[in-house]
Amino acid sequence: MSHKQAVTGNGTIPLGFLVSVPKALCILLVHKIRDTRFQLFLLRWASAFFGVLLLGIWAFALWPMFLAAVAFAFGIGLYTFLFCIGVGDILLIFAFEDESFFETATGCHALDIFEDTEPSLPQPPDLVRDSGERRVSRFGRLAKKRFRLSSAKRFSSRPRAYPGLSDRRTGR
Numbered sequence: 001m002s003h004k005q006a007v008t009g010n011g012t013i014p015l016g017f018l019v020s021v022p023k024a025l026c027i028l029l030v031h032k033i034r035d036t037r038f039q040l041f042l043l044r045w046a047s048a049f050f051g052v053l054l055l056g057i058w059a060f061a062l063w064p065m066f067l068a069a070v071a072f073a074f075g076i077g078l079y080t081f082l083f084c085i086g087v088g089d090i091l092l093i094f095a096f097e098d099e100s101f102f103e104t105a106t107g108c109h110a111l112d113i114f115e116d117t118e119p120s121l122p123q124p125p126d127l128v129r130d131s132g133e134r135r136v137s138r139f140g141r142l143a144k145k146r147f148r149l150s151s152a153k154r155f156s157s158r159p160r161a162y163p164g165l166s167d168r169r170t171g172r
Helices: 003-009 021-031 036-062 065-097 099-107 138-146
Strands: 015-019 111-115
Touching (some): 021 099, 036 065, 065 099, 099 111
16 A cells, blocks of 8 residues: 555545554664654653653562562553554654655555455444434343432532431540
8 A cells, every 4th residue: 555545545444554563663763763753752651661660669679579570560561562552653653744754664564554344343233223322221221220329328528417416436
């Protein structure tokens, strides 16, 4: 798919994007290192990495070893996942802006664009109406009636003050 087809078809037809993160990161570091948006992206993610690293060191100092290791592994995994999504997003932004960068990214298979031919999942006919209203099922109505808090059981933002109640601590 050419750059012109990808840019014009981006809003009209459903497109799918496959991004090879290691290749995309190499291409971005070689071709777009002077761009301030990419430099800001790298600065943000480097500071977030050091923040996660410092939190991990703090966790190992305060928490038990197993709990700290699990939390640190989860933090690093979440960081890596979000970093990969960010690299793909910034690669797509640069590819749609610059035709030569688009050709470079698709030529080395850091970015593959294809038309998504699978239809979206059909909606159940009893839950969706043509007017845009959502119909509530019988179970939903039953649950709404059954689990609704009565006005006496609802929590208010301030404590109740009834004339017959006294405070146990003060005896008033």
